[in-house]
Amino acid sequence: MSIDIDTARKVAHLARIAVDEADLPALAGELSQILTFMEQLNEVDVEGVEPMTSVTPMRLKRRDDVVTDGGYQDQILSNAPDAREGFFAVPKVVE
Protein backbone atom coordinates (compact mmCIF):
# COMPACT_ATOMS: atom_id res chain seq x y z
CA MET A 1 0.00 0.00 0.00
CA SER A 2 1.31 3.42 -0.84
CA ILE A 3 0.48 6.72 0.84
CA ASP A 4 -0.35 9.62 -1.45
CA ILE A 5 0.10 13.28 -0.64
CA ASP A 6 -3.55 13.77 0.35
CA THR A 7 -3.36 10.94 2.86
CA ALA A 8 -0.11 12.32 4.26
CA ARG A 9 -1.78 15.71 4.68
CA LYS A 10 -4.74 14.09 6.48
CA VAL A 11 -2.53 12.07 8.82
CA ALA A 12 -0.58 15.22 9.70
CA HIS A 13 -3.82 17.08 10.40
CA LEU A 14 -5.20 14.28 12.59
CA ALA A 15 -1.96 14.34 14.62
CA ARG A 16 -2.08 18.17 14.73
CA ILE A 17 1.40 18.42 13.21
CA ALA A 18 1.98 21.39 10.93
CA VAL A 19 3.70 20.15 7.77
CA ASP A 20 4.68 22.45 4.91
CA GLU A 21 3.07 21.58 1.59
CA ALA A 22 6.61 21.22 0.14
CA ASP A 23 7.51 18.54 2.72
CA LEU A 24 4.48 16.34 2.01
CA PRO A 25 5.86 14.34 -0.96
CA ALA A 26 8.93 13.25 1.03
CA LEU A 27 6.75 12.39 4.05
CA ALA A 28 4.33 10.39 1.89
CA GLY A 29 7.31 8.46 0.51
CA GLU A 30 8.63 7.63 3.99
CA LEU A 31 5.20 6.52 5.23
CA SER A 32 4.84 4.30 2.16
CA GLN A 33 8.21 2.67 2.89
CA ILE A 34 7.13 1.92 6.46
CA LEU A 35 3.93 0.31 5.23
CA THR A 36 5.81 -1.70 2.65
CA PHE A 37 8.00 -3.09 5.42
CA MET A 38 4.87 -3.98 7.40
CA GLU A 39 3.50 -5.81 4.37
CA GLN A 40 6.73 -7.76 4.19
CA LEU A 41 6.29 -8.76 7.86
CA ASN A 42 2.75 -9.83 7.03
CA GLU A 43 4.16 -12.52 4.76
CA VAL A 44 5.44 -14.45 7.79
CA ASP A 45 3.17 -17.39 8.55
CA VAL A 46 1.98 -16.96 12.16
CA GLU A 47 -0.80 -19.53 12.00
CA GLY A 48 -1.28 -20.98 15.48
CA VAL A 49 1.16 -18.58 17.17
CA GLU A 50 -0.28 -16.75 20.20
CA PRO A 51 0.20 -12.97 20.03
CA MET A 52 3.01 -12.01 22.42
CA THR A 53 2.19 -9.12 24.74
CA SER A 54 5.32 -9.23 26.88
CA VAL A 55 8.75 -10.83 26.68
CA THR A 56 8.46 -12.07 30.27
CA PRO A 57 5.34 -13.62 31.77
CA MET A 58 4.11 -10.55 33.63
CA ARG A 59 0.71 -9.81 35.11
CA LEU A 60 -0.86 -6.38 34.72
CA LYS A 61 -0.04 -4.39 37.86
CA ARG A 62 -3.12 -3.35 39.86
CA ARG A 63 -3.87 -0.98 42.72
CA ASP A 64 -6.61 -0.89 45.35
CA ASP A 65 -9.50 1.51 45.08
CA VAL A 66 -8.03 4.06 47.49
CA VAL A 67 -7.45 7.79 47.03
CA THR A 68 -3.69 8.30 47.21
CA ASP A 69 -3.07 11.17 44.83
CA GLY A 70 -4.22 14.63 43.75
CA GLY A 71 -4.84 17.78 45.76
CA TYR A 72 -2.17 19.87 44.04
CA GLN A 73 -4.04 22.23 41.75
CA ASP A 74 -1.12 24.69 41.70
CA GLN A 75 1.29 22.07 40.35
CA ILE A 76 -1.21 20.80 37.76
CA LEU A 77 -1.68 24.35 36.47
CA SER A 78 1.94 25.45 36.78
CA ASN A 79 2.82 24.67 33.14
CA ALA A 80 -0.39 26.09 31.70
CA PRO A 81 0.14 29.05 29.35
CA ASP A 82 -3.01 30.57 30.84
CA ALA A 83 -4.96 29.58 33.95
CA ARG A 84 -7.77 31.47 35.69
CA GLU A 85 -9.71 30.76 38.86
CA GLY A 86 -8.28 27.27 39.06
CA PHE A 87 -9.13 26.38 35.46
CA PHE A 88 -6.98 25.95 32.36
CA ALA A 89 -7.97 28.78 30.06
CA VAL A 90 -7.87 27.95 26.33
CA PRO A 91 -9.10 29.72 23.18
CA LYS A 92 -12.86 29.26 22.94
CA VAL A 93 -13.94 25.83 21.68
CA VAL A 94 -17.62 25.28 21.15
CA GLU A 95 -19.17 22.53 19.09
Add this chain to the structure above:
Amino acid sequence: MLDHLAYEAPKPKVIAGATGDWELVIGLEVHAQVASKAKLFSGASTTFGAEPNSNVAFVDAAMPGMLPVINEGCVALAVKTGLGLKAEINLFSAFDRKNYFYPDLPQGYQISQLYHPIVGEGEVIVDMGPGVARRVRIERIHLEQDAGKSIHDMDPHMSFVDLNRTGVALMEIVSRPDIRGPEEAAAYVGKLRQILRYLGTCDGNMQNGNLRADVNVSVCRPGDYEKYQETQDFSHLGTRCEIKNMNSMRFIQQAIEYEARRQIAILEDGGSVDQETRLFDPDKGETRTMRSKEEAHDYRYFPCPDLLPLEIEQGWVDDIAATLPELPDEKKARFVNDFGMTEYDADVLTAEAENAAYFEAVAEGRDGKLAANWVINELFGRLKREDHGITESPVNPAQLGGILDLIAKGDISGKIAKDLFEIVYTEGGDPAEIVEARGMKQVTDTGAIETAVEQVIADNPAQVEKAKQNPKLAGWFVGQVMKATGGKANPKAVNEIVAAKLGL
Protein backbone atom coordinates in the same frame (compact mmCIF):
# COMPACT_ATOMS: atom_id res chain seq x y z
CA MET B 1 -36.69 -19.12 42.25
CA LEU B 2 -38.46 -17.24 39.49
CA ASP B 3 -36.21 -14.90 37.53
CA HIS B 4 -38.92 -12.89 35.92
CA LEU B 5 -42.69 -12.74 35.62
CA ALA B 6 -44.15 -13.91 32.31
CA TYR B 7 -44.34 -11.16 29.72
CA GLU B 8 -45.15 -10.43 26.11
CA ALA B 9 -43.24 -8.08 23.82
CA PRO B 10 -44.82 -4.65 23.29
CA LYS B 11 -45.89 -3.48 19.85
CA PRO B 12 -43.33 -1.27 18.11
CA LYS B 13 -44.17 2.40 17.75
CA VAL B 14 -45.53 3.19 14.31
CA ILE B 15 -45.34 6.63 12.70
CA ALA B 16 -47.72 7.22 9.81
CA GLY B 17 -45.97 8.93 6.91
CA ALA B 18 -47.30 10.30 3.65
CA THR B 19 -46.19 7.15 1.82
CA GLY B 20 -47.13 4.58 4.46
CA ASP B 21 -46.17 3.47 7.94
CA TRP B 22 -42.68 3.66 9.43
CA GLU B 23 -41.13 1.92 12.42
CA LEU B 24 -38.20 2.92 14.62
CA VAL B 25 -35.07 0.95 15.44
CA ILE B 26 -33.05 2.20 18.39
CA GLY B 27 -29.82 1.14 20.07
CA LEU B 28 -28.18 2.86 23.02
CA GLU B 29 -24.68 3.35 24.33
CA VAL B 30 -24.98 4.22 28.00
CA HIS B 31 -21.99 5.70 29.81
CA ALA B 32 -22.20 4.88 33.49
CA GLN B 33 -19.66 6.31 35.91
CA VAL B 34 -18.18 3.52 38.00
CA ALA B 35 -18.89 4.12 41.71
CA SER B 36 -15.22 3.91 42.71
CA LYS B 37 -13.35 6.14 45.14
CA ALA B 38 -10.30 6.61 42.90
CA LYS B 39 -9.92 6.96 39.13
CA LEU B 40 -9.43 4.12 36.64
CA PHE B 41 -5.68 4.59 36.23
CA SER B 42 -4.69 7.03 39.00
CA GLY B 43 -5.12 7.46 42.75
CA ALA B 44 -6.96 10.81 42.43
CA SER B 45 -10.43 11.14 43.95
CA THR B 46 -13.66 10.88 41.93
CA THR B 47 -15.68 13.12 44.28
CA PHE B 48 -18.08 15.41 42.43
CA GLY B 49 -18.01 19.17 42.96
CA ALA B 50 -14.44 19.56 44.23
CA GLU B 51 -12.30 22.66 43.53
CA PRO B 52 -11.39 22.66 39.82
CA ASN B 53 -8.26 20.68 38.96
CA SER B 54 -7.79 19.52 42.55
CA ASN B 55 -8.80 15.88 41.97
CA VAL B 56 -6.08 15.47 39.39
CA ALA B 57 -2.95 13.32 39.54
CA PHE B 58 -0.01 13.83 37.19
CA VAL B 59 -1.17 10.74 35.23
CA ASP B 60 -4.55 12.37 34.60
CA ALA B 61 -2.90 15.57 33.41
CA ALA B 62 -0.78 13.40 31.04
CA MET B 63 2.53 14.70 32.38
CA PRO B 64 5.45 13.18 30.48
CA GLY B 65 6.68 9.88 31.85
CA MET B 66 3.61 9.14 33.95
CA LEU B 67 2.20 5.62 33.57
CA PRO B 68 -1.32 4.31 34.21
CA VAL B 69 -1.87 1.63 36.90
CA ILE B 70 -5.31 0.02 36.83
CA ASN B 71 -7.69 0.29 39.79
CA GLU B 72 -8.76 -3.26 40.66
CA GLY B 73 -11.89 -1.92 42.36
CA CYS B 74 -13.11 -0.52 39.03
CA VAL B 75 -12.53 -3.88 37.35
CA ALA B 76 -14.52 -5.63 40.10
CA LEU B 77 -17.44 -3.20 39.70
CA ALA B 78 -17.48 -3.70 35.92
CA VAL B 79 -17.52 -7.48 36.42
CA LYS B 80 -20.33 -7.13 38.96
CA THR B 81 -22.31 -5.05 36.48
CA GLY B 82 -21.80 -7.70 33.81
CA LEU B 83 -23.01 -10.43 36.17
CA GLY B 84 -26.05 -8.29 37.06
CA LEU B 85 -26.94 -8.07 33.37
CA LYS B 86 -26.55 -11.86 33.02
CA ALA B 87 -23.64 -11.27 30.69
CA GLU B 88 -20.60 -13.33 29.91
CA ILE B 89 -17.42 -12.13 31.63
CA ASN B 90 -14.29 -12.11 29.52
CA LEU B 91 -11.36 -13.36 31.57
CA PHE B 92 -9.07 -11.78 28.98
CA SER B 93 -9.59 -8.16 28.02
CA ALA B 94 -7.26 -5.42 26.81
CA PHE B 95 -7.00 -1.66 26.52
CA ASP B 96 -6.71 0.42 23.36
CA ARG B 97 -6.07 4.06 22.64
CA LYS B 98 -8.77 6.08 20.90
CA ASN B 99 -7.00 9.12 19.50
CA TYR B 100 -8.57 12.55 19.16
CA PHE B 101 -7.79 16.13 20.09
CA TYR B 102 -9.83 18.18 22.50
CA PRO B 103 -8.74 20.60 25.23
CA ASP B 104 -10.30 18.51 28.00
CA LEU B 105 -8.37 15.39 26.93
CA PRO B 106 -4.76 16.10 27.90
CA GLN B 107 -3.45 12.69 26.78
CA GLY B 108 -4.68 13.23 23.23
CA TYR B 109 -6.30 9.80 23.48
CA GLN B 110 -8.84 8.02 25.60
CA ILE B 111 -7.88 4.61 27.03
CA SER B 112 -10.79 2.32 26.14
CA GLN B 113 -11.46 -1.31 25.20
CA LEU B 114 -12.33 -1.63 21.52
CA TYR B 115 -11.15 -5.10 20.56
CA HIS B 116 -11.41 -7.04 23.83
CA PRO B 117 -14.08 -5.67 26.18
CA ILE B 118 -14.30 -7.02 29.73
CA VAL B 119 -18.00 -7.96 29.44
CA GLY B 120 -19.72 -9.68 26.52
CA GLU B 121 -23.35 -10.42 25.69
CA GLY B 122 -26.09 -9.96 28.27
CA GLU B 123 -29.67 -8.72 28.51
CA VAL B 124 -32.01 -6.24 30.14
CA ILE B 125 -35.74 -6.88 30.49
CA VAL B 126 -37.45 -3.52 30.05
CA ASP B 127 -40.88 -3.43 31.71
CA MET B 128 -43.52 -1.55 29.73
CA GLY B 129 -46.54 -2.25 31.96
CA PRO B 130 -48.02 -5.32 33.67
CA GLY B 131 -47.25 -8.41 31.61
CA VAL B 132 -45.50 -6.41 28.87
CA ALA B 133 -41.72 -6.13 28.55
CA ARG B 134 -39.03 -5.80 25.90
CA ARG B 135 -35.95 -8.00 26.09
CA VAL B 136 -33.02 -5.84 25.02
CA ARG B 137 -29.79 -7.63 24.24
CA ILE B 138 -26.56 -6.16 25.55
CA GLU B 139 -23.72 -6.43 23.07
CA ARG B 140 -20.84 -5.55 25.38
CA ILE B 141 -19.62 -3.45 28.28
CA HIS B 142 -16.16 -1.93 28.21
CA LEU B 143 -14.15 0.11 30.67
CA GLU B 144 -12.83 3.49 29.61
CA GLN B 145 -11.65 6.86 30.88
CA ASP B 146 -13.93 9.86 31.11
CA ALA B 147 -12.74 13.21 29.70
CA GLY B 148 -12.51 16.51 31.57
CA LYS B 149 -15.07 19.26 31.55
CA SER B 150 -15.01 22.35 29.34
CA ILE B 151 -16.95 25.41 30.46
CA HIS B 152 -17.77 27.88 27.72
CA ASP B 153 -19.80 30.53 29.48
CA MET B 154 -17.37 31.95 32.03
CA ASP B 155 -15.52 34.17 29.59
CA PRO B 156 -16.48 35.60 26.18
CA HIS B 157 -13.26 34.56 24.45
CA MET B 158 -11.93 31.61 26.44
CA SER B 159 -13.08 28.13 27.37
CA PHE B 160 -12.23 26.97 30.88
CA VAL B 161 -11.07 23.41 31.45
CA ASP B 162 -11.42 21.37 34.65
CA LEU B 163 -9.68 17.98 34.66
CA ASN B 164 -11.32 16.63 37.84
CA ARG B 165 -13.39 14.18 35.80
CA THR B 166 -10.49 13.25 33.52
CA GLY B 167 -9.64 9.60 33.98
CA VAL B 168 -12.69 8.67 36.06
CA ALA B 169 -13.77 5.13 35.14
CA LEU B 170 -16.78 4.74 32.88
CA MET B 171 -18.61 1.62 31.82
CA GLU B 172 -19.91 1.94 28.29
CA ILE B 173 -22.92 -0.36 28.07
CA VAL B 174 -23.78 -1.03 24.43
CA SER B 175 -27.18 -2.44 23.51
CA ARG B 176 -28.24 -4.18 20.32
CA PRO B 177 -30.78 -2.29 18.18
CA ASP B 178 -33.67 -4.01 19.98
CA ILE B 179 -35.54 -0.93 21.20
CA ARG B 180 -38.60 0.02 19.18
CA GLY B 181 -39.86 3.38 20.41
CA PRO B 182 -39.03 6.54 22.37
CA GLU B 183 -40.83 5.35 25.52
CA GLU B 184 -39.00 2.01 25.38
CA ALA B 185 -35.68 3.85 25.11
CA ALA B 186 -36.40 5.94 28.19
CA ALA B 187 -37.66 2.84 30.05
CA TYR B 188 -34.49 0.98 29.06
CA VAL B 189 -32.31 3.70 30.57
CA GLY B 190 -34.54 3.67 33.65
CA LYS B 191 -34.25 -0.09 34.05
CA LEU B 192 -30.49 -0.04 33.53
CA ARG B 193 -30.20 2.73 36.11
CA GLN B 194 -32.29 0.72 38.56
CA ILE B 195 -30.11 -2.38 38.13
CA LEU B 196 -26.88 -0.36 38.49
CA ARG B 197 -28.20 1.24 41.68
CA TYR B 198 -29.22 -2.16 43.09
CA LEU B 199 -25.73 -3.44 42.30
CA GLY B 200 -24.10 -0.30 43.73
CA THR B 201 -21.79 -0.08 40.71
CA CYS B 202 -23.00 3.38 39.57
CA ASP B 203 -25.01 5.95 41.51
CA GLY B 204 -27.12 6.69 38.43
CA ASN B 205 -27.13 10.43 39.06
CA MET B 206 -28.11 11.76 35.63
CA GLN B 207 -28.07 15.40 36.66
CA ASN B 208 -24.36 15.21 37.48
CA GLY B 209 -23.77 13.37 34.23
CA ASN B 210 -22.90 10.10 36.00
CA LEU B 211 -25.25 8.29 33.63
CA ARG B 212 -25.64 9.55 30.07
CA ALA B 213 -26.61 8.01 26.77
CA ASP B 214 -25.77 8.16 23.08
CA VAL B 215 -28.80 7.07 21.07
CA ASN B 216 -28.69 5.48 17.61
CA VAL B 217 -31.90 5.95 15.66
CA SER B 218 -32.98 4.69 12.26
CA VAL B 219 -36.34 4.14 10.59
CA CYS B 220 -37.62 1.25 8.45
CA ARG B 221 -40.81 -0.10 6.94
CA PRO B 222 -42.97 -2.60 8.86
CA GLY B 223 -41.53 -6.08 8.31
CA ASP B 224 -37.94 -4.93 7.74
CA TYR B 225 -37.01 -5.23 11.41
CA GLU B 226 -38.22 -8.84 11.57
CA LYS B 227 -35.97 -9.64 8.59
CA TYR B 228 -33.05 -8.12 10.50
CA GLN B 229 -33.87 -10.16 13.61
CA GLU B 230 -33.95 -13.37 11.56
CA THR B 231 -30.67 -12.77 9.77
CA GLN B 232 -28.88 -10.21 12.01
CA ASP B 233 -28.13 -8.49 8.69
CA PHE B 234 -28.13 -4.72 9.17
CA SER B 235 -28.81 -4.07 5.46
CA HIS B 236 -32.51 -4.60 6.21
CA LEU B 237 -32.45 -1.53 8.45
CA GLY B 238 -32.21 2.15 7.57
CA THR B 239 -29.13 4.37 7.93
CA ARG B 240 -28.75 5.44 11.54
CA CYS B 241 -27.85 8.71 13.17
CA GLU B 242 -26.26 8.95 16.58
CA ILE B 243 -27.55 11.55 19.04
CA LYS B 244 -24.80 12.24 21.56
CA ASN B 245 -24.61 12.71 25.26
CA MET B 246 -28.10 12.97 26.72
CA ASN B 247 -28.60 12.98 30.47
CA SER B 248 -32.36 13.14 30.80
CA MET B 249 -34.98 10.50 29.99
CA ARG B 250 -37.35 13.20 28.78
CA PHE B 251 -34.75 14.57 26.35
CA ILE B 252 -34.02 11.04 25.10
CA GLN B 253 -37.69 10.60 24.20
CA GLN B 254 -37.99 14.03 22.58
CA ALA B 255 -34.78 13.60 20.60
CA ILE B 256 -35.81 10.19 19.23
CA GLU B 257 -39.27 11.44 18.31
CA TYR B 258 -37.80 14.44 16.46
CA GLU B 259 -35.01 12.46 14.81
CA ALA B 260 -37.37 9.75 13.49
CA ARG B 261 -39.68 12.34 11.93
CA ARG B 262 -36.69 14.17 10.42
CA GLN B 263 -35.43 10.98 8.79
CA ILE B 264 -38.90 10.03 7.53
CA ALA B 265 -39.31 13.48 5.95
CA ILE B 266 -35.96 13.09 4.13
CA LEU B 267 -36.81 9.59 2.87
CA GLU B 268 -40.32 10.52 1.75
CA ASP B 269 -38.83 13.43 -0.17
CA GLY B 270 -36.75 10.91 -2.11
CA GLY B 271 -33.53 11.77 -0.26
CA SER B 272 -31.23 9.58 1.80
CA VAL B 273 -30.18 9.83 5.43
CA ASP B 274 -26.50 10.59 6.06
CA GLN B 275 -24.88 8.55 8.81
CA GLU B 276 -23.73 11.24 11.23
CA THR B 277 -23.44 12.38 14.81
CA ARG B 278 -26.06 14.85 16.00
CA LEU B 279 -26.74 16.90 19.10
CA PHE B 280 -30.11 17.46 20.75
CA ASP B 281 -31.01 21.05 21.55
CA PRO B 282 -33.54 20.90 24.40
CA ASP B 283 -34.51 24.57 24.00
CA LYS B 284 -35.54 24.15 20.37
CA GLY B 285 -36.54 20.48 20.74
CA GLU B 286 -34.55 19.47 17.66
CA THR B 287 -31.38 17.60 16.70
CA ARG B 288 -28.65 19.10 14.56
CA THR B 289 -25.41 17.98 12.94
CA MET B 290 -22.51 17.93 15.37
CA ARG B 291 -19.43 17.46 13.26
CA SER B 292 -18.78 18.26 9.64
CA LYS B 293 -17.98 15.40 7.29
CA GLU B 294 -14.39 16.46 6.65
CA GLU B 295 -13.61 15.66 10.27
CA ALA B 296 -15.34 12.29 10.16
CA HIS B 297 -14.22 10.06 13.02
CA ASP B 298 -10.78 8.67 12.53
CA TYR B 299 -9.75 7.54 15.96
CA ARG B 300 -6.79 5.45 14.80
CA TYR B 301 -7.31 2.88 17.54
CA PHE B 302 -4.34 0.78 18.57
CA PRO B 303 -3.49 -1.37 21.62
CA CYS B 304 -2.31 0.81 24.53
CA PRO B 305 1.42 0.07 24.90
CA ASP B 306 1.39 1.24 28.54
CA LEU B 307 -0.91 -1.56 29.71
CA LEU B 308 -0.61 -5.32 29.60
CA PRO B 309 -3.81 -7.24 28.85
CA LEU B 310 -6.16 -7.54 31.82
CA GLU B 311 -6.38 -11.18 32.82
CA ILE B 312 -8.72 -12.17 35.64
CA GLU B 313 -9.42 -15.54 37.23
CA GLN B 314 -12.73 -17.41 37.22
CA GLY B 315 -12.48 -17.86 41.00
CA TRP B 316 -12.31 -14.08 41.46
CA VAL B 317 -15.39 -13.66 39.24
CA ASP B 318 -17.20 -16.34 41.27
CA ASP B 319 -16.39 -14.48 44.49
CA ILE B 320 -17.97 -11.35 43.03
CA ALA B 321 -20.98 -13.36 41.84
CA ALA B 322 -21.49 -14.51 45.43
CA THR B 323 -21.95 -10.88 46.51
CA LEU B 324 -24.73 -10.08 44.02
CA PRO B 325 -27.90 -8.79 45.69
CA GLU B 326 -31.39 -9.90 44.68
CA LEU B 327 -32.05 -7.92 41.48
CA PRO B 328 -35.20 -5.96 40.57
CA ASP B 329 -36.77 -8.62 38.29
CA GLU B 330 -36.39 -11.38 40.86
CA LYS B 331 -37.54 -9.19 43.70
CA LYS B 332 -40.60 -8.09 41.78
CA ALA B 333 -41.52 -11.68 40.87
CA ARG B 334 -41.11 -12.70 44.52
CA PHE B 335 -43.28 -9.83 45.79
CA VAL B 336 -46.06 -10.73 43.33
CA ASN B 337 -45.88 -14.44 44.14
CA ASP B 338 -45.30 -14.31 47.91
CA PHE B 339 -47.40 -11.32 48.91
CA GLY B 340 -50.11 -11.60 46.26
CA MET B 341 -49.72 -7.96 45.29
CA THR B 342 -50.29 -6.55 41.81
CA GLU B 343 -47.40 -6.16 39.40
CA TYR B 344 -47.99 -2.42 39.57
CA ASP B 345 -47.54 -2.33 43.35
CA ALA B 346 -44.49 -4.60 43.08
CA ASP B 347 -43.01 -2.16 40.54
CA VAL B 348 -43.48 0.75 42.91
CA LEU B 349 -41.99 -1.12 45.87
CA THR B 350 -38.96 -2.43 43.98
CA ALA B 351 -38.12 0.82 42.15
CA GLU B 352 -35.33 1.42 44.67
CA ALA B 353 -33.65 -1.23 46.81
CA GLU B 354 -34.23 0.96 49.91
CA ASN B 355 -37.99 1.06 49.25
CA ALA B 356 -38.12 -2.71 48.93
CA ALA B 357 -36.09 -3.22 52.12
CA TYR B 358 -38.41 -0.86 54.03
CA PHE B 359 -41.49 -2.70 52.77
CA GLU B 360 -40.04 -6.10 53.67
CA ALA B 361 -39.27 -4.91 57.18
CA VAL B 362 -42.90 -3.78 57.57
CA ALA B 363 -44.36 -6.90 55.93
CA GLU B 364 -42.30 -9.32 58.02
CA GLY B 365 -44.80 -11.46 59.96
CA ARG B 366 -47.74 -9.29 58.84
CA ASP B 367 -50.31 -9.17 56.04
CA GLY B 368 -48.25 -8.36 52.93
CA LYS B 369 -51.07 -6.78 50.97
CA LEU B 370 -52.01 -4.50 53.86
CA ALA B 371 -48.36 -3.59 54.35
CA ALA B 372 -47.96 -2.83 50.62
CA ASN B 373 -51.04 -0.66 50.71
CA TRP B 374 -49.82 1.36 53.67
CA VAL B 375 -46.26 1.75 52.44
CA ILE B 376 -47.35 2.87 48.96
CA ASN B 377 -50.43 4.96 49.67
CA GLU B 378 -49.83 6.42 53.10
CA LEU B 379 -46.07 6.51 53.53
CA PHE B 380 -44.89 7.18 49.96
CA GLY B 381 -47.80 9.57 49.43
CA ARG B 382 -46.89 11.50 52.58
CA LEU B 383 -43.15 11.53 51.77
CA LYS B 384 -43.86 12.74 48.25
CA ARG B 385 -45.81 15.72 49.55
CA GLU B 386 -42.61 16.93 51.17
CA ASP B 387 -40.37 15.71 48.37
CA HIS B 388 -38.61 13.30 50.73
CA GLY B 389 -37.05 9.94 49.90
CA ILE B 390 -37.52 6.79 51.93
CA THR B 391 -34.21 7.31 53.73
CA GLU B 392 -35.59 10.58 55.12
CA SER B 393 -38.80 8.98 56.41
CA PRO B 394 -39.58 10.10 59.98
CA VAL B 395 -41.58 6.87 60.42
CA ASN B 396 -39.45 3.75 60.66
CA PRO B 397 -40.62 0.26 59.65
CA ALA B 398 -41.15 -0.78 63.29
CA GLN B 399 -43.46 2.19 63.88
CA LEU B 400 -45.48 1.59 60.70
CA GLY B 401 -45.61 -2.12 61.56
CA GLY B 402 -46.91 -1.15 65.00
CA ILE B 403 -49.79 0.75 63.39
CA LEU B 404 -50.64 -2.27 61.24
CA ASP B 405 -50.59 -4.51 64.32
CA LEU B 406 -53.12 -2.24 66.03
CA ILE B 407 -55.38 -2.49 62.97
CA ALA B 408 -54.99 -6.28 62.86
CA LYS B 409 -55.87 -6.62 66.55
CA GLY B 410 -58.96 -4.49 66.00
CA ASP B 411 -57.69 -1.85 68.43
CA ILE B 412 -58.14 0.92 65.88
CA SER B 413 -60.15 1.33 62.69
CA GLY B 414 -58.57 2.13 59.34
CA LYS B 415 -59.70 5.72 59.64
CA ILE B 416 -58.19 6.19 63.11
CA ALA B 417 -55.05 4.48 61.83
CA LYS B 418 -54.59 7.30 59.32
CA ASP B 419 -54.85 9.87 62.11
CA LEU B 420 -52.42 7.84 64.16
CA PHE B 421 -50.02 7.65 61.21
CA GLU B 422 -50.07 11.43 60.90
CA ILE B 423 -49.26 11.77 64.61
CA VAL B 424 -46.37 9.31 64.37
CA TYR B 425 -45.15 11.05 61.19
CA THR B 426 -45.14 14.54 62.69
CA GLU B 427 -44.47 13.85 66.36
CA GLY B 428 -42.83 10.41 66.45
CA GLY B 429 -43.41 7.92 69.25
CA ASP B 430 -44.66 4.39 69.77
CA PRO B 431 -48.05 3.84 68.07
CA ALA B 432 -49.45 1.55 70.80
CA GLU B 433 -48.53 4.04 73.53
CA ILE B 434 -50.05 6.95 71.59
CA VAL B 435 -53.32 5.05 71.13
CA GLU B 436 -53.43 4.27 74.84
CA ALA B 437 -52.45 7.76 76.01
CA ARG B 438 -54.86 9.60 73.72
CA GLY B 439 -57.81 7.26 74.08
CA MET B 440 -57.91 6.39 70.40
CA LYS B 441 -58.74 2.77 71.00
CA GLN B 442 -61.68 1.44 69.06
CA VAL B 443 -64.79 0.60 71.08
CA THR B 444 -65.48 -3.09 70.54
CA ASP B 445 -67.49 -3.37 73.73
CA THR B 446 -70.87 -4.23 72.16
CA GLY B 447 -72.71 -2.98 75.23
CA ALA B 448 -71.39 0.52 74.76
CA ILE B 449 -72.12 0.45 71.04
CA GLU B 450 -75.65 -0.85 71.65
CA THR B 451 -76.31 2.05 74.00
CA ALA B 452 -75.12 4.51 71.38
CA VAL B 453 -77.24 2.88 68.67
CA GLU B 454 -80.32 2.90 70.86
CA GLN B 455 -79.77 6.56 71.61
CA VAL B 456 -79.59 7.48 67.92
CA ILE B 457 -82.71 5.42 67.15
CA ALA B 458 -84.63 7.01 70.01
CA ASP B 459 -83.63 10.52 68.86
CA ASN B 460 -84.65 10.00 65.22
CA PRO B 461 -88.01 8.23 64.93
CA ALA B 462 -88.72 9.71 61.50
CA GLN B 463 -85.46 8.35 60.09
CA VAL B 464 -86.27 4.95 61.59
CA GLU B 465 -89.52 4.83 59.62
CA LYS B 466 -87.74 5.75 56.41
CA ALA B 467 -85.03 3.17 57.01
CA LYS B 468 -87.62 0.44 57.35
CA GLN B 469 -88.84 1.31 53.83
CA ASN B 470 -85.35 1.74 52.45
CA PRO B 471 -82.72 -0.43 54.20
CA LYS B 472 -79.91 1.54 52.51
CA LEU B 473 -80.55 4.32 55.01
CA ALA B 474 -79.00 2.15 57.71
CA GLY B 475 -75.72 3.76 56.66
CA TRP B 476 -76.95 7.06 58.04
CA PHE B 477 -77.37 5.47 61.47
CA VAL B 478 -73.91 3.95 61.30
CA GLY B 479 -72.53 7.41 60.52
CA GLN B 480 -74.37 8.97 63.46
CA VAL B 481 -73.09 6.29 65.83
CA MET B 482 -69.52 6.76 64.59
CA LYS B 483 -69.86 10.48 65.14
CA ALA B 484 -71.26 9.97 68.63
CA THR B 485 -68.34 7.71 69.54
CA GLY B 486 -65.69 9.99 68.05
CA GLY B 487 -64.95 7.49 65.28
CA LYS B 488 -63.71 4.95 67.77
CA ALA B 489 -66.53 2.40 67.47
CA ASN B 490 -65.68 -0.74 65.54
CA PRO B 491 -67.48 -0.13 62.20
CA LYS B 492 -68.23 -3.82 61.69
CA ALA B 493 -69.86 -4.13 65.11
CA VAL B 494 -71.84 -0.91 64.54
CA ASN B 495 -73.15 -2.18 61.20
CA GLU B 496 -74.35 -5.41 62.72
CA ILE B 497 -75.99 -3.81 65.75
CA VAL B 498 -77.69 -1.08 63.67
CA ALA B 499 -79.12 -3.72 61.33
CA ALA B 500 -80.33 -5.83 64.23
CA LYS B 501 -81.91 -2.94 66.13
CA LEU B 502 -83.70 -1.60 63.06
CA GLY B 503 -84.90 -5.11 62.32
CA LEU B 504 -83.47 -5.11 58.80
